Amino acid sequence: MAEHVITRDAPTHRTWDVDHEPVVRIQPGDVVTAETEDFAGGQITRDSTAADLPNLDFNLIYPLAGPIYVEGAEPGDAVAIEFLDFELPEWGWACIIPGFGLLPPGEFTEPYIKFFDLTAGDEMDFAPGVRIPIEPFCGTTGVPGAGMHDVRIPPPHAGGGNIDCRHLTKGTTLYLPVAAPGVLVSLGDAHAAQGDGKVAIFGVKCAMRTTMRLTVERGMNLRAPALRRPPGPLTPRVDGGGWFATTGVEPDLMEASRSAVRAMIDHLVAQRGLSREDAYMLCSLAGDLKVTEVVDAPNWMVGCFMPDAVFT
């Protein structure tokens, strides 16, 4: 078993493409450590303000490390990516940009940004009386689909990519369907914390140093990502407290999600004294969307679950 390092100086790429030149070729079972910049490719510094957000150059977002060529991976197989370790930088950031996220732009009309100190233990301060567990993962880990050329990074696809799944923390294995020989794994857009749904579109964005073991599962024939979590709770860091959940009951799951989040924002403002912006951001960073009922036609129910443990 060999170990490989992809440093921050290595070439990055910003598209899915089966013809991308690999930055490293590995054998199944090898371990790779990859350094990645944040989602914005370093455009946001600790001196940035909300006024800088509309000026983000979207041509520079999603610089991915990779691709990693895994010898012997063939279509029909899955690449299994076991996340072994994450090394965090000193700080991260999250924001609200009107027009992005679950709620329409008319409900949040001003850009908003917040910085987080990631050096003070395993939690980060969010607001007075609110602390969030640090639970890092890569928002983007993926492989190009069959025949993909010059496809932009953001929308997730069958080969994974920008799936923003909070459960891909240390110890978890992500399975992705191999569409091209060598599979061509890339990663980036790390988050220091995020809830299920990522409703305000931003987790806590940060650079990251990710260590993972890549193997090949023969003939798994996946049509989309799958994952295996190690023994233990899915939300171990907040399970000591209770939960408050709001719901949306609507004839559309997207509208039900919106209603649940709006109700949680109202609750956090009224009962926890947060600003509306902080409430929406907290839903994105620590709230979990669950489809509690999807069959009692014509109305479905989605719940937004907020752990009490984030309130100190």
Added chain:
Amino acid sequence: MAEHVITRDAPTHRTWDVDHEPVVRIQPGDVVTAETEDFAGGQITRDSTAADLPNLDFNLIYPLAGPIYVEGAEPGDAVAIEFLDFELPEWGWACIIPGFGLLPPGEFTEPYIKFFDLTAGDEMDFAPGVRIPIEPFCGTTGVPGAGMHDVRIPPPHAGGGNIDCRHLTKGTTLYLPVAAPGVLVSLGDAHAAQGDGKVAIFGVKCAMRTTMRLTVERGMNLRAPALRRPPGPLTPRVDGGGWFATTGVEPDLMEASRSAVRAMIDHLVAQRGLSREDAYMLCSLAGDLKVTEVVDAPNWMVGCFMPDAVFT
């Protein structure tokens, strides 16, 4: 604080209606124990077979206990229903009826039924090598919305009702918006187990004896149900094991849910040796749907999470 009992002999009702005559009038803080028949109102016995399912008389489904009139509850308030205890019967049942549930009728063309012994501890046998924790709750707890008359029970609404939320187990408090004076709480359709989503439309249906404390929260101004869970994990009975999750990545949350469930069925058949019918039913009884990402336009991701702990 008074205690009240609504026995199985009390009148039941099968519609939401603000003019229903209460079966009991209580003060806020009182405790009520309500006996309910199962969803089908006793039409299914232990001698029933799958052939009986198409003959279910849908005029007899959802016999609800209540309504309970809570003195002093006014529009704008919420009724808080704390579930104190559930007493289970000896058996329950679940089924697949083509045309109902998340997957289209063409994918499951035959009715299927399964019975469960609820007397052998805190788990029930599902299939060889598969046991499910018993975690009872009422699939239906609700109040009529403003002006509701003669509205059939099944679709959930802003006043709750058939919300089928697995998290309403012992110790949880459900908050429902009061639309009519006295609020008129009704309940029924108990489940001995169910996953988030209830994808095959059936939990483990059973009769139940539910004990709950009803109070009034002034001016909560809810637009839909909310709930508070006591300290502790949301899935305490299965957290000792790991999880396997399949996903659906689609431009529609409903289709993403379907894709995730189809992938889990394929996995359970291939890796756990279940029949397709048992796999679908297990998704409904023990799998949890999570909206892991709902903002990376145009594709959203839904995960179907199955706990390893159900496999013995």
